[in-house]
Amino acid sequence: MTTETLPSSAQSAALFARARAVTPGGVNSPVRAFKSVGGSPRFIREAHGAYLTDVDGNRLVDYIGSWGPMILGHDHPAVRQAISEALAGGTSFGAPGEREVRLAEAVTRITGAERVRFVNSGTEATMSALRLARGFTGRKFIVKFRGNYHGHADGLLVEAGSGLLTNAEGTLGTSAPSSAGVPGEYAQLTLVSEYNDPAALDALMAERGHEVAAVIFEPVVGNAGVLIPTPEFLAALHRVRERGALLIADEVMTGFRLSLRGATGLLGLTPDLICWGKIIGGGLPVGAYGGRADVMDFVSPQGPVYQAGTLSGNPLAMAAGLATLEVLEGTPEVYTRLESYTSELAAGLKAAAREAGVPLSVNHIGSMLTAFHQEAPDGSIRTYADAARSDTAAFAAWFQSMLGQGIYWAPSQFESIFVSAAHTDTELNATLGAARTAYRSLGGTR
Numbered sequence: 001m002t003t004e005t006l007p008s009s010a011q012s013a014a015l016f017a018r019a020r021a022v023t024p025g026g027v028n029s030p031v032r033a034f035k036s037v038g039g040s041p042r043f044i045r046e047a048h049g050a051y052l053t054d055v056d057g058n059r060l061v062d063y064i065g066s067w068g069p070m071i072l073g074h075d076h077p078a079v080r081q082a083i084s085e086a087l088a089g090g091t092s093f094g095a096p097g098e099r100e101v102r103l104a105e106a107v108t109r110i111t112g113a114e115r116v117r118f119v120n121s122g123t124e125a126t127m128s129a130l131r132l133a134r135g136f137t138g139r140k141f142i143v144k145f146r147g148n149y150h151g152h153a154d155g156l157l158v159e160a161g162s163g164l165l166t167n168a169e170g171t172l173g174t175s176a177p178s179s180a181g182v183p184g185e186y187a188q189l190t191l192v193s194e195y196n197d198p199a200a201l202d203a204l205m206a207e208r209g210h211e212v213a214a215v216i217f218e219p220v221v222g223n224a225g226v227l228i229p230t231p232e233f234l235a236a237l238h239r240v241r242e243r244g245a246l247l248i249a250d251e252v253m254t255g256f257r258l259s260l261r262g263a264t265g266l267l268g269l270t271p272d273l274i275c276w277g278k279i280i281g282g283g284l285p286v287g288a289y290g291g292r293a294d295v296m297d298f299v300s301p302q303g304p305v306y307q308a309g310t311l312s313g314n315p316l317a318m319a320a321g322l323a324t325l326e327v328l329e330g331t332p333e334v335y336t337r338l339e340s341y342t343s344e345l346a347a348g349l350k351a352a353a354r355e356a357g358v359p360l361s362v363n364h365i366g367s368m369l370t371a372f373h374q375e376a377p378d379g380s381i382r383t384y385a386d387a388a389r390s391d392t393a394a395f396a397a398w399f400q401s402m403l404g405q406g407i408y409w410a411p412s413q414f415e416s417i418f419v420s421a422a423h424t425d426t427e428l429n430a431t432l433g434a435a436r437t438a439y440r441s442l443g444g445t446r
């Protein structure tokens with residue numbers, strides 16, 4: 001149950017102190033701060049394959065994968081090669097180049113989207129897709145789901161997941177903005193429904209559907225911990241189009257991860273628009289949105305919906321994304337290995353927790369997994385409210401024990417972890433060995 005700084009993280013602690021003097025909370029994105037698990041975040045010096053090396057020289061098995069992008073593992077040779085080739089030709093043009101065309105061709109070929117526009121982050125992708133949906137339909141309201149996270153644009157910080165849950169700053173259940181600085185008037189344009197509740201969505205759409213521009217959703221939730229949609233919920237999502245609303249799948253996390261065609265491919269979805277981020281940039285900052293040509297052609301300069309970006313389509317970022325997608329497309333068996341690693345991880349964690357008498361409920365799909373510290377049948381955690389019943393203090397203690405043993409898990413009970421193609425049996429065995437120790441000490445302290 002140790003949350004104090006370990007002797008071997010002295011350099012990280014020193015950097016954190018310097019960082020806090022010059023950056024709010026010492027980090028550039030809130031979940032990195034270890035606020036919900038305690039202690040100093042590790043500052044990372046470098047990353048290769050399945051490992052991070054922190055500034056104290058500790059080698060850590062990485063289950064964050066930069067929160068999703070690093071599906072091939074860190075410093076993949078093909079990605080590094082592509083970036084260095086691009087680098088030799090200059091870093092930004094502010095004019096179009098061939099790499100943007102090639103990545104757009106790859107994305108449309110793989111996903112079936114007819115058009116795609118590149119931006120610089122997942123936040124920009126969802127924000128732009130919603131503006132487009134409003135411009136296309138001439139309607140104001142959007143629908144999102146409690147505990148889903150779609151980036152930090154104003155209208156989407158309503159009942160939002162991810163860091164808002166992690167740092168207990170959220171306002172779930174209130175329909176109020178999840179963040180200071182978001183006017184209530186913006187939040188009023190965002191209607192919130194319960195994930196995995198088809199009747200609630202049908203009822204909301206029956207009442208307000210004629211005013212709704214779009215329904216945006218995480219096709220598999222990662223940002224409240226992993227929540228898997230039921231077939232009935234997916235059917236209700238597709239019914240929203242009968243009311244003239246667009247269906248927007250936020251695949252920023254799941255795109256190119258749950259299958260080459262993302263959750264859309266895995267679950268057989270037919271959204272009007274899809275948002276991407278994370279993997280699409282291969283570890284460099286890229287986001288994208290795309291889908292139906294008739295809708296996408298509303299985007300400027302083709303259409304009246306304005307959206308722009310000084311660094312959008314950046315040659316280095318395009319090169320990294322393209323190299324990543326090429327590897328994934330060329331070695332589709334990667335997905336089978338990711339899935340079997342993750343299944344074995346789930347089964348091993350369950351067994352270790354059971355032996356120690358620690359309650360644990362595991363949700364996993366593809367290479368995403370959350371182990372909720374609570375007594376519930378596996379797969380029965382389906383909503384934010386279910387996830388919120390987890391024992392976050394038990395999670396924090398488990399997390400610290402794992403970190404002390406060299407396993408870098410996501411520092412929040414309400415996040416997914418990400419397995420990469422660089423994870424092998426060596427890392428699996430190390431992880432499960434550490435987990436047995438961690439659960440044993442947790443079981444002993446209960």
Ligand SMILES: *Cc1c(COP(=O)(O)O)cnc(C)c1O
Binds near residue numbers: 122
């Ligand atoms: C990470 C994430 C975002 C935001 O992407 P950023 O690049 O962090 O702005 C949006 N939607 C989902 C589902 C995400 O997981």
